[in-house]
Amino acid sequence: MSDLIELSSAIIDGRSSESATRLTLQLGEVTDDVAVIESFSNVVAIRSDAGLTLFDTSLESFAMPVLAALRSWSPEPVHTIVYTHGHVDHVGGSEALVAEAAAAGRPAPHVVSHSAVPHRFDRYRETQGYNGWINARQFGGGGLSGRQRASPDAPPLFPGDFVHPTRVFDDRLGLSIGQHTIELHHDRGETDDHAWAWLPDLRAIACGDLFIWCFPNAGNPQKVQRYPLEWARALRRMLALEPELLLPAHGLPIAGAERIATVLGDVADALESIVSQTLAAMNEGLPLDDVVAAVQLDPALLERPWLAPIYDEPEFVVRNTWRLYGGWYDGNPSRLKPARDAALAAEVATLAGGSATLVDRATSLAAVGDDESLRLACHLVEFAVRADPMSADAHEARASIYRQRRSGEQSLMARGIFGWTAEQSEARATKDDPGDQASDGE
Ligand SMILES: [Zn+2]
Numbered sequence: 001m002s003d004l005i006e007l008s009s010a011i012i013d014g015r016s017s018e019s020a021t022r023l024t025l026q027l028g029e030v031t032d033d034v035a036v037i038e039s040f041s042n043v044v045a046i047r048s049d050a051g052l053t054l055f056d057t058s059l060e061s062f063a064m065p066v067l068a069a070l071r072s073w074s075p076e077p078v079h080t081i082v083y084t085h086g087h088v089d090h091v092g093g094s095e096a097l098v099a100e101a102a103a104a105g106r107p108a109p110h111v112v113s114h115s116a117v118p119h120r121f122d123r124y125r126e127t128q129g130y131n132g133w134i135n136a137r138q139f140g141g142g143g144l145s146g147r148q149r150a151s152p153d154a155p156p157l158f159p160g161d162f163v164h165p166t167r168v169f170d171d172r173l174g175l176s177i178g179q180h181t182i183e184l185h186h187d188r189g190e191t192d193d194h195a196w197a198w199l200p201d202l203r204a205i206a207c208g209d210l211f212i213w214c215f216p217n218a219g220n221p222q223k224v225q226r227y228p229l230e231w232a233r234a235l236r237r238m239l240a241l242e243p244e245l246l247l248p249a250h251g252l253p254i255a256g257a258e259r260i261a262t263v264l265g266d267v268a269d270a271l272e273s274i275v276s277q278t279l280a281a282m283n284e285g286l287p288l289d290d291v292v293a294a295v296q297l298d299p300a301l302l303e304r305p306w307l308a309p310i311y312d313e314p315e316f317v318v319r320n321t322w323r324l325y326g327g328w329y330d331g332n333p334s335r336l337k338p339a340r341d342a343a344l345a346a347e348v349a350t351l352a353g354g355s356a357t358l359v360d361r362a363t364s365l366a367a368v369g370d371d372e373s374l375r376l377a378c379h380l381v382e383f384a385v386r387a388d389p390m391s392a393d394a395h396e397a398r399a400s401i402y403r404q405r406r407s408g409e410q411s412l413m414a415r416g417i418f419g420w421t422a423e424q425s426e427a428r429a430t431k432d433d434p435g436d437q438a439s440d441g442e
Contacts, residue, residue, distance in 0.1 A: 001255075004028040004036060008252035011305050012259045020213040020251040020305065025062060027069040030245065030253050033180070034202060037069045041089045041249040044206050045070060046199070048178025051079030054109075055197065055206040056249050057093030060159060066093055067100060077106050079177055082184065083113035083165065084208025084249055085191045086120035094163035112175070113165040114186050116193035121162045123224075132156035134222040138416040169195075189231030190217050192224075196234065204245035205238050205260075213251030215302065215309040216267055219316025221413060226320050229275045232268040239264055263306045270301055274314055278321040287331025292318050313411040345386035355388035359397045366401045374408065377401050385425065392429050399425035 001009075010016035024038045027045075037043040039062045044055040052074060058066050078097050084090055098108045124131060136156035167173075175182040183198040190209045197206040209217065210231060218228040238246075239261055246254040246264070254260055274295060281291040295318045301307050302314070322330075329336055338344070349355045362380035365373040381401050384394040402422035409415045 002028055002030050002253075004030060004038075004252050005255045008254045009256065009259065011252070012254065012263065017305075022252075025065040025069060027073050029073065030247070030255075031202065034204065034245070034247070034253075035070075035073050036247065036253050037066050038252075039066055041087075041209075042247075042251075043070065043093070044247045044249070044253075045073070046177075046180055046182075046202075047074055047076065048079070048180045050178035051077045053080045053082065053175075053177050053180070053182065054078055054097075055082050055247070056084055056090040056208070057081060057097060059089045060092035060095065063093035063096035067096055077101065077104075078109040080110040080112060080175065081163075082182075082195065082197060082206070083111065083117055084196065084206065085194045086113065086117040086124075086162070087191070087209070088124075088159050088162075090208070090249060091162050092159060095161075098163055108166075110167060111163060111165045112167045112169070112173070112184065112195075114193045114195045115168040115170050116191075117165055117168065120191075120193055121164065124158070124162075125160055128158050128160050132158040137420040138222065138413055140416060140419065185234075185237070187230055187234030187237070188227040189234050190226055192227070194234070196238065198238075198241055198243070202245060203243055204247060205241065205243040206247045206249075207238060208249045210234050210238075211246065211248045211251075211264060211267060211306075212311070213248065213306050214311050215307050215313060215411075216271060216317075217312045218271060219312050219314070219318070219320040221316050221319070221417070225324055226317075227324065228271040228317055228321060232271040232275075235264045235268040239268075266301060266304060266307055270297060270307060270314070271317070273297060274317050275321050278318050279325060282322065282326060288319070288322050289330065289332065291322060309411050311412045313414065316411075316413065341382075342386045342389075345383040348383045349387035355384040355391060355394055358384040358387070359391075359394050362401060363397055366404055369404070369408075371408070374401070374405050378405060395425040396429040398422070399429055 007016065007018060008020055011018060011020050022038050023040055027035050027037045029035045033047045035045045039058040041056050041058055043058050043066055046053040078101065081094055081097065094111065101108050133156055135158060169184060171186050173184040175184065181200055184195050185198065186195055188194060194208055194210060196208055196210055216231060218226045218231060220226060242257055243260055244255065244257055246260045254263065274297065277295040278291055281294045292315060297314050302309055349358055352358050358380045362377040362384065365377035378401060381398045385398050388394050399422045402418045406415050406418035406422065409418060
């Protein structure tokens with residue numbers, strides 16, 4: 001049995017508490033014709049007598065080590081690259097593969113994707129700055145650009161050029177590459193451009209990000225719409241094929257029909273439960289605030305090693321479901337056409353007797369330290385810095401409260417945004433350099 005499969009089996013069977021998501025940049029052979037390079041994202045390689053098929057190409061910054069790992073396994077030309085979707089960590093390494101083929105005097109690899117991928121690339125060009133900011137907040141530092149920012153004030157970077165698909169499909173596409181048949185399927189889920197592949201002779205599924213070894217990225221607070229119910233349906237369609245091997249784009253490959261049924265079934269159950277509870281509350285006419293409070297997932301589900309909310313989390317999926325089936329109006333009429341944040345903060349500060357009172361109360365609430373008190377502390381300290389943006393004390397309190405909030409959060413998305421906020425205020429907390437405004441561009 002391959003090392004990767006041995007480890008994933010041990011994790012699923014409860015014999016290991018190691019992480020299934022690793023950035024070794026090493027290739028592991030899964031079967032004679034199937035290998036996985038553990039990167040961000042993984043590159044799944046299928047060997048055939050016509051050449052290699054790759055599912056995804058990882059980030060641009062990992063392209064050279066990924067290529068070296070691939071070439072340690074096979075010298076064969078890359079026949080086809082399949083994009084499971086157009087996220088930058090799945091397509092960024094393609095340029096290096098095209099260049100490798102050109103240097104060897106070989107034709108460039110075919111690149112196959114769902115038909116929405118080129119539209120995503122267009123959108124990335126239109127929102128390059130925005131994507132730089134949100135990825136810097138989510139991941140810290142240079143975001144996913146692979147480059148560090150020149151200085152904390154420099155705009156974050158986001159890639160703008162991509163290797164485009166040479167062939168696209170809408171619903172299904174069958175490919176024959178050497179001795180292997182590949183059936184590509186489209187389902188919306190994490191994205192609107194997702195492809196997953198069924199390889200019948202290997203009884204294998206390359207599932208892209210529809211399984212990521214943690215709670216699904218179905219709620220992401222800063223990014224475009226996700227589709228949780230269609231996501232669950234995609235997982236059920238995969239299960240109906242009774243795969244023996246699952247090849248995700250993040251985390252270890254999984255072998256065995258029963259293990260695959262367990263993990264995919266659990267993810268589908270979680271998504272279906274959140275959507276049905278959210279829709280039930282919406283249908284009762286509740287405002288978003290009540291909907292978020294009403295939806296509960298079985299905590300035991302979230303303790304499974306393949307559903308831990310360490311990246312995204314259920315609360316965000318509820319909000320995303322509201323956005324998908326409803327609109328952005330949250331049911332509180334004061335927020336339909338609200339006052340400016342700074343004007344409201346000034347009123348609240350006046351009522352409280354000054355922003356220093358707000359800072360004191362926020363600090364006391366943070367000292368209590370439970371989740372509800374911390375949520376309230378953040379509201380009050382936001383009022384304080386917006387009412388008095390030059391106050392070093394308010395920024396110092398804000399930095400400290402968000403540091404504390406960050407340390408209590410599990411999901412990378414919450415930790416990223418809270419940590420970023422703390423950094424913004426840390427830079428303004430010194431009296432000689434108060435900065436120019438409380439807003440951090442959100
Ligand atoms: Zn991904």
